[in-house]
Amino acid sequence: MAPPRTPQEALAFLAGLNPSGIKLGLERVHATLEALGHPERRYRVLHVAGTNGKGSTCAFAASALRAAGHKVGLYTSPHLERVNERFQVDGADISDEVLGCRILEVLERCPDAASASGMLTYFEFGTVVALWHFAQEAVDVAVLETGLGGRLDATNATQPLVTAITPISFDHMEYLGHTLGAIAGEKAGILKPGVPVVVSRQEPEALDAISRVAGQVGAPLLLEGRDFHVEPDPEGGFVYRGPERTLRGLSLSLRGPHQTQNAAVALAVLGQLDQRGMAVPPEAAISGLATARWPGRMEQLGERPAVLLDGAHNPGGVAVLLASLDALYPGRRIHAVFGVVADKDRAPMMRALFPRCASVHLTPLDTPRSLAPERYLAEARALCADARAYATLDEALAGARATAGAEDVLLCTGSLFLVGAARARLSRNLGALQQQP
Template structure:
């Protein structure tokens, strides 16, 4: 146990206390979070929640659902991770990030009621989760949408009290914590299931689906499965049609780009139907508006022009696969200049083999995290896959190199991907350099 920390006395000191927790620290388990929530008299029980796990698509699915619930007139809490630019992005009410002053005050309130966090600190994610659940209670939200951080069974968000759960596509990621087979990883994701609480499942690989369905059967969880019980299909006019357990919706449009968003939208609509059945009022009209107006930064997001600069948070092989499908749809025939950075514990080989041969140039950058893999460590691998590869010591240099190459080729596109750390850093750089880049 660490030595007791000095209790912060002001919101500013409270924010510094939180930021001093290790953002990269991982301690799987629910005991600390459950103890804290008990000391806070269980704020997570003050509102119904949707709890979303999965490897890819969680954030977009949460964004679709939250926006639709807001369109239905609800006061909605949204908790997601990681953040791209500021930690405040993780905790939102009705689409607004938690303000610094309120964030700091909530931390003070949690520490006052649970001073054990000073002598036996929780992880950054654990403490942030407790603050989010407390904040949603203080803000009297009507419903909350919660995204898991890692896995499900032992993730801090699993201490919440959902009325509907959801698992988006399961693939290989965080294998050192979740297992080395799809069955093992899906079993960890299925840890969010609660006895009798309905679950919505996206289409899955057979091995993953079998693990999810087995766990659902053990807990008597009613299940809706994409492709069997609901789905979205494209229409000839470019709009989409949804068929679910009760809703039949035609003429749907999506605010989020990329063909893979169709699946996220279908899962979101099925979640909304399940929430409706559990007493959360939402109409097909509100669902339609939610799909058409949702925002989710960092996914196929164009952040600058002249040349076009796109950021995407793909950071595992499955994420890269759907990114490539979107690139073929949106930027066909345009030379791709890749800015790529990766953390050391990711399975970079399949990502590189999928992306690098398609790129006119590759610009390797370090990331602003202790987990960053130095470009020199894998530049030799990269040069086997692309004829023009350059390693840089900073993101600014990598972006400058990629943009210079893109300007020299007609319709060149700069794509920054490989890590959400990279996406956040590019967005911060664009904000600082907005005048020069546009």
């Protein structure tokens, strides 16, 4: 492949890397960052790992840091609609032109990153570009979400000021292990000597693994429920109680009861950053939680029926989704548009979700990893009698719309691939799914 010469060619180069390619290890990323002069050392880093909730936690923290007057880089994955979403500075996605230029700048300094012998994976290359971009933009702090793991994740080539671990669930077992302890041990690989780690409530097996790693490396551990928590405030909203401060009158922009846990972790992280010289006054923390945005997670786009997008794609995520449905849409019939990638453990997700649904509409995903709906239609019908398979997402959305009543909920879930594609379509054509009052 000839090296790209224009920003447009650079974007095509990035898109041409295999998005599903995984090569665990940090050697390639370390070598590339060294060739770039270690851009990741020019700003402070907050590093967040976990299975569920890490994106929301990053969104809360980044929003509060911006409210405190800091210039903030935010690197997350995967994206919903455009790769530009992964690279944000002060809440704005990177433009195509700037992203193309950043890719060219990295390749000019590190031609091996595009060579057959040293080529980075899609995620590795994206991570390097993000770290380079944040340095060029002179951010004060970068909030980094890990990819699938922690210990061998490309984002772990940084030296954070504070780390955090959100709830651990079963996901990516082929890479991380088949027990909660093994998965948690991989996630805990982001812990560093002397760097505090803020940890959400965990299953005992996961907490044991995280605590063991924290003790081995000498990372001070702050645990939700023991050292900090968020609870309802009798005077309205929520109150946060942590080792560094108490905050009252909190309101959360992100929906669902689980967001109080993500907010608690974010506030504890912000408190640790504040104590380490990155000022986050109480009013900034309160404002940040009230204004954070994180699309595709319990996101409602319309009424009659309510059209809901949620990126739950593992058993833990589905459990959180169901609790949110009970809290926000009690008693309403659910019509699920569902798609899944072939390498996911779909059975526990389906067993939890489908019996709660009035109808299920299976759709393929726009990825080579998609599991064809007809492959698991019989499984779906055993859990929900009104389950159907479709050839396209558009047909599945139309089928769900034809089945749902005005007071029902049309839910798109099962994969972020599905949520991103559905969000793009629904943003353009939401009126076609709505009933007139």
